[in-house]
Amino acid sequence: MVLALLFAGAATVASAGSGGSATADRTPTGASADAGFARDMSVHHQQAVEMSFIVRDRTKDEEVRRLAYDIANTQANQRGMMLGWLDLWGLPKVDADAEPMEWMATGSSGHGAHGGGHRAEDGSLMAGMASKSDLARLGRLSGKEAEILYLQLMIIHHNGGIAMAKGCVEQCTVGVERDLAQGMVDAQASEVELMVDLLHRRGAEPRT
Template identity: 85%
Template structure:
């Protein structure tokens, strides 16, 4: 198996461990997910948990890739923090889906379709360039393996796996800025639409933390004589 495959396997194992812990912890959390109050499969709560779990998994994968492709301590530390945090959060969201008795994958639902039910009738989201804003339509058209706004394409990931040193650092930072911006817009959608308080709190925490990391990554790019992708 390649290092990327081992990274993906490790991330899955971490997520499953966290999912089990989250399920146990949530069960005793004031009964917020009692059967008569559990979100439905079509709810924003379920949609966010499913879609953000997928979004986070790619961030974990990219972070493991760059840790193998550079010796720069700043970038390696950032990549470790992102991988650790997002694997943890992914486990919590998968645990909630288990607790609610809902599937982790919904084959009949387009990614981010739940965001089309915004209060103003628009669909919050980020475009492929990573800019925040309202996309104005439900779901997302896959682009070379990019399942949701902000997610890297297969070509992006293949290129990152081939680069090393400063070039790998720059591409990782550029891709992760776009990835974070897409995640921020999705998390804002949950803050506006999710009904489970603990999930809204998690989503707001994602918005705040990832916005701060975007600022850090822009600074790291500038130190390397590079700019975020337009």
Template identity: 70%
Template sequence: MTRTYWAAVTAVVLALLFAAGAVTVAGSDSGSGSGSSTASGTPAEGSADAGFARDMSVHHQQAVEMSFIVRDRTKDEEVRRLAYDIANTQANQRGMMLGWLDLWGLPKVSSDEPMAWMAAPSGHGGHGAHGAHEVRDGSFMPGMATRTELAKLREADGKQAEILFLQLMTAHHKGGVTMAQGCADQCEVAAQRSLAQGMVDAQESEMTLMADMLKERGAAPRP
């Protein structure tokens, strides 16, 4: 069995376990009067919980894609190890969030604009200013690489690929931290708030690591 196979199996199992817990917690956490939960106690389609699960699943998918690209473009073990860790972690988290949407009976795709849930009023002090994002060249949310940038990563080799990956992933993490902090502040399901805060902590730590790795290669994060 390959590592990818077992990562996929782990993602499914964790998604089911965490989603089951999320439904239970939703029933006890809801009822705050914000109108973001249904009568059954599960998040409503337009809630921060549902919006975050949908948007971060898309955001995570690109991080997994970039990680697999760089794995095949460099032989540097440090970069390959980081890429594997990011791909494994974010694939598992994506599985959890999609599992929650399934158990909540909510669609995985919405007609709402990306990040609209962050602009919505919230009893937890919403992040309205962060809701606006200009969709351009395949970059649907903050930090996401454009189609042009992904094409450049696919064409790069060795040190050039390492630097581009680290720069793109740093920007990706910055956008992800903004989104995750929005959920940590606004989401009502305790399990999802906990997952979001864990994303903030882990990705901030990885950004520090990537800054050091860029410095070792004579480069720096993009402004």
């Protein structure tokens, strides 16, 4: 399955590179919101894929496993697309001089806990991302306990991703990238509602 997702991502990259649909009148610069979003959301998505594969190995519940597969498949493909755009723009996939989410500081969506170049207080790379201790705990749990922790972590993860995607909708200049970001907002908001319901059915609540 991992190989299948990698091939899917590669196909998306090739599509992005050959179609040229992610180019604008002015190619984005390395400090632009377009580049910042593509870099940061690629990292964000990678962790969602990782968490989803972990829980698929820790539970036999078909509903949670199906949700995890959908999230992993969707976000692996989107990650491939965003990395492909960076290649298309001739920009590096990592900017060591920029703080995570720094590109959001100038927009209204970038104020507060979700942007402005600040790391999350728990030591995770970006707001919404799980900490190393949470990932380690998820890998130790099984069954209902693993399902609950995964859903709690992924709700927080999605909410952080939604805030970042809204920042791109507001600030990105490449139309196809803004469209992708808006699609992330809509899809992940719907998945959050589903995950809250799945938690309630397991007698649990989202983390605050």
